[in-house]
Amino acid sequence: MNDWLDDAVRREGALMFSEHPESRILVLYADAAAELDAAERRSVDEHLRVCDACAEDLARLHAAAGELSGEEPAVAGPGLRGRLAQLLTPRLLVPALALTTVAVLLLGPGGGEDPLRPVGRAVVLRAEVERGAAPVAAPDVHGRVTLSFLLPDDGEGPMERCDVQVTDAAGRTVTRHADVPAFDAYGTFVLSLDASALPAGDYLLTARDRLGERSFAFTLERP
Amino acid sequence: MSAEPRPDPADAERIERFLAGDAAVVTEIRGWTARVVRLRAWGLRRDDDLVQDILVDLLRNLGADRFEGRSSLKTYVERVAKYRCIDALRRERHRRHLPLEETWEPEAPRADHPEQRVAADQEIRRAYAVLARLPERCRALLRRLLAEDASYEELAEEYGVARGTIKSRVARCREHANALRRRMGGSP
Numbered sequence: 246m247n248d249w250l251d252d253a254v255r256r257e258g259a260l261m262f263s264e265h266p267e268s269r270i271l272v273l274y275a276d277a278a279a280e281l282d283a284a285e286r287r288s289v290d291e292h293l294r295v296c297d298a299c300a301e302d303l304a305r306l307h308a309a310a311g312e313l314s315g316e317e318p319a320v321a322g323p324g325l326r327g328r329l330a331q332l333l334t335p336r337l338l339v340p341a342l343a344l345t346t347v348a349v350l351l352l353g354p355g356g357g358e359d360p361l362r363p364v365g366r367a368v369v370l371r372a373e374v375e376r377g378a379a380p381v382a383a384p385d386v387h388g389r390v391t392l393s394f395l396l397p398d399d400g401e402g403p404m405e406r407c408d409v410q411v412t413d414a415a416g417r418t419v420t421r422h423a424d425v426p427a428f429d430a431y432g433t434f435v436l437s438l439d440a441s442a443l444p445a446g447d448y449l450l451t452a453r454d455r456l457g458e459r460s461f462a463f464t465l466e467r468p
Numbered sequence: 469m470s471a472e473p474r475p476d477p478a479d480a481e482r483i484e485r486f487l488a489g490d491a492a493v494v495t496e497i498r499g500w501t502a503r504v505v506r507l508r509a510w511g512l513r514r515d516d517d518l519v520q521d522i523l524v525d526l527l528r529n530l531g532a533d534r535f536e537g538r539s540s541l542k543t544y545v546e547r548v549a550k551y552r553c554i555d556a557l558r559r560e561r562h563r564r565h566l567p568l569e570e571t572w573e574p575e576a577p578r579a580d581h582p583e584q585r586v587a588a589d590q591e592i593r594r595a596y597a598v599l600a601r602l603p604e605r606c607r608a609l610l611r612r613l614l615a616e617d618a619s620y621e622e623l624a625e626e627y628g629v630a631r632g633t634i635k636s637r638v639a640r641c642r643e644h645a646n647a648l649r650r651r652m653g654g655s656p
Contacts, residue, residue, distance in 0.1 A: 247642050249649070253595035254614040261592075261599055262611040268554035272547050280538065295596040298561060302554050308509035309550060433520075 263292055265299055275306035379447065379462035388441030394461050395433050396454050407454040409436055414447045440465060475537035482541055483530050498523060500542055504549035512556060522552045598648045606641035613638060 254261050266274070266289050273280050274289045281289075293300050382390040396404035409422045420438060427434055434452065443465055450461045475483065485493040501522045505515060512518070525548055529535065535544050599607060612618040612626070620638075624631040 247646050247649070249591060250595055250598070250610070250642065250645055251614060253592050254610075257592060257596075259611065259615040261596055262607060262615055265558070265600075268551040268558065269547075271554060272551040276543075276547060276550070277539070295592050296600070297593045297597055298558075298600070302557060305509045305511075305557070306550060306554070309504070309507045309553075312507045312509055313504070313546065 257295060260291055260295055263288075263295075265296065266292055268302070271299065271302055272306060275303055276310065379464045381464045381466050382440070383466045383468060384440040388439060389437050390440045390465065391437045392450060392461070392463065393433060393436075394450065394452060394459075396427075396452060396456075396459060404434075404454045404456075407434060407452045409434070410451045410453075411438065412449050412451070413443075419443060419448065475535060475541065479535075479537065479541035483535065487527065487531055497526065497545055500545045501526070501549045504546050505553060507553075510553045510557060512553065512560075515556070518552060518556055522549050525552065594649065594652060597652060598645050601648055602641065602645060606644060609634075609637060610641055610645075 266285075270281065270285060270289065274286065278286055289299075293303065382392070384390055396407060405427050406424050407427075409425050411419045411421075413419055422436065425434055425436065436450070445465050445467045447462065447464050450463065452459050452461070474480075482493055482496075486497055498519065502516075502519045505512065505518050505522070526545060529548070535541065539547075599610070602610070609623070612623060613620075618626075620631050620634050623634045627634060
């Protein structure tokens with residue numbers, strides 16, 4: 246048996262089974278408690294009484310605030326070439342992700358009043374993987390999927406443009422985009438596809454740049 | 469009646485340019501984000517993927533008019549970055565403890581005790597940490613039994629199994645909790 250468990254639950258009740266507050270709530274608790282309502286603040290207060298992990302997170306947030314107030318950032322970036330408007334509406338923008346990754350951005354329902362709550366859900370998946378393990382994309386309410394991929398620097402500077410072709414599992418070309426400009430100085434490219442007429446299945450996005458071809462597999466799924 | 473908060477004109481213009489992919493503004497906001505991610509407070513390794521993930525959030529949130537202007541845009545960006553850093557820390561913490569959650573058998577005690585904290589009640593905090601790491605099926609069962617005073621008979625009916633099955637499941641969950649507690653440096 247474990248008396249320690251019974252004793253703890255006898256003393257604190259259901260609080261012992263409480264979930265951690267969402268991290269955005271903890272951030273507001275640390276930075277701007279006034280923006281939380283009384284019930285949210287009380288809930289975090291109580292949780293912190295029993296949870297070391299969240300107490301540690303809170304301590305880190307306070308330390309982070311201290312660090313941030315201590316210095317101003319030096320923002321010096323290379324010249325960028327954002328010209329996404331040619332490709333996307335602002336609500337479909339997706340920036341770069343990791344090296345050799347492809348991101349499938351699924352635009353979910355906006356909903357809710359919380360300004361910090363993420364809109365929808367971004368799924369980041371590895372590219373150049375076996376087809377069976379490829380990232381899964383589901384069209385948003387507008388029938389579109391947004392893909393972002395990175396073409397790494399080849400030592401002569403980041404890729405600024407590339408040609409993109411998407412083919413289905415049978416090798417048929419579904420769409421082709423020539424001379425697509427990069428989104429940023431890191432070789433990020435973004436493509437918003439009208440997938441409304443595409444059947445579910447495996448697809449391959451092939452980007453051609455000055456180095457040759459690089460392929461990113463993804464699976465289109467229908468709800 | 470007070471007016472709804474709105475972004476100040478400079479921030480509103482910055483958002484518009486960010487959403488349009490303006491090079492200078494993307495760089496500026498990326499800089500704000502990267503600075504938060506690289507703070508020593510988190511103890512995170514340099515993580516450009518995380519910076520990019522946060523930029524995805526910002527693009528989506530700003531594109532959906534989630535920024536209300538209650539704070540400056542920079543403060544808002546920093547808050548989004550902070551909570552994503554906390555998420556990253558939580559994922560890291562979860563990964564560290566994953567083998568425990570997947571292991572049913574009791575494990576040998578470890579020598580490395582958790583750091584001592586100035587806390588009101590170490591025992592309560594340790595018990596919470598153990599419960600937080602139990603598999604969900606155990607948490608649910610123990611919660612009904614211990615915090616909500618459900619009887620074995622009630623649980624048997626809820627789960628659609630015999631009373632004896634519930635008792636043995638509770639016993640296994642308690643054993644698992646003891647094993648976790650030993651590993652965290654407490655006596656069983």
